[in-house]
Every structure is written in C-alpha cells, then in structure tokens.
Amino acid sequence: MGIKKEPGYSRIKLDNEVHRFVAGDSSHSHSVHLDKYLDKLASRMKTQGYVPDxxxxxxxxxxxxxxxxxxxxxxxxxxxxxxxxxxxxxxxxxxxxxxx
Structure with a gap:
C-alpha cells in the first residue's frame, strides 16, 4: 500500500549541541564508539544480575x-x-x- 512508518529516534543535548539518533541508523559520527559502550554496559549489567523485563x-x-x-x-x-x-x-x- 506504500505506507511506511518513520523510524523512532532520540535526541540529547550535550554541551549546547543536539545529537539525534535514529533507530537502525549508524551515520552519527560516534555510533561505533557508542555501540561498543552500550554493549559493554549491557554486559556489565547482566553480570550484576539485571534481567530486562x-x-x-x-x-x-x-x-x-x-x-x-x-x-x-x-x-x-x-x-x-x-x-x-x-x-x-x-x-x-x-x-x-x-x-x-
């Protein structure tokens, strides 16, 4: 039918600069670094017993x-x-x- 859902996104203001992160998009200049950090954080949380519900x-x-x-x-x-x-x-x- 040609209907498309726009991907979700988040914005954060840091040091007077707005950063926009779009679901499934890795074009942000720090995406690789952020993905590694989030993976490390998730792993650390799981080792401390966190189970997402x-x-x-x-x-x-x-x-x-x-x-x-x-x-x-x-x-x-x-x-x-x-x-x-x-x-x-x-x-x-x-x-x-x-x-x-």
Whole structure:
C-alpha cells in the first residue's frame, strides 16, 4: 500500500549541541564508539544480575520505580514518551503530576 512508518529516534543535548539518533541508523559520527559502550554496559549489567523485563513496556511505573530511575539525575531534564504523551522530568518531578 506504500505506507511506511518513520523510524523512532532520540535526541540529547550535550554541551549546547543536539545529537539525534535514529533507530537502525549508524551515520552519527560516534555510533561505533557508542555501540561498543552500550554493549559493554549491557554486559556489565547482566553480570550484576539485571534481567530486562519487556513484558510491560510503556505500562504504569510505580512511584518507587520512578524515584529509582531518576536517582542522581535531578539536575537533568529528561523527556520520555509513552503511547499518549510526552513526560518532562525536571528536578525529579514529572510534568503529568505522576498521573502515569
């Protein structure tokens, strides 16, 4: 039918420069380095007992889990998207008032 889905992407602002990463695209100048780092990080996490649970991706996250995920990142602004909206975390608080 000629319908194509646009690939997902992420953006991060670092040192006043916005970096865009597109799913399945390795054209970013640091892609090789980042892929190696992520592989190393994933391996390290697994050796420490981490087992990813993807059965409830984009579903509700408890208050304790949010606190755990954001611990040490209060000085950063984090933007996440679920199936309905974007969530902006500033100073450890979500813009949705912890609705999700």
């Amino acid at each position: 993807t059965s409830c991706v984009l579903h509700h996250v408890s208050e304790d889990e949010k606190e755990s995920l954001l611990h040490g990142h209060k000085s950063r602004q984090i933007i996440l998207r679920d199936v309905r909206r974007f969530h902006h975390f500033r100073e450890g608080k979500c813009s949705c008032g912890d609705y999700w």
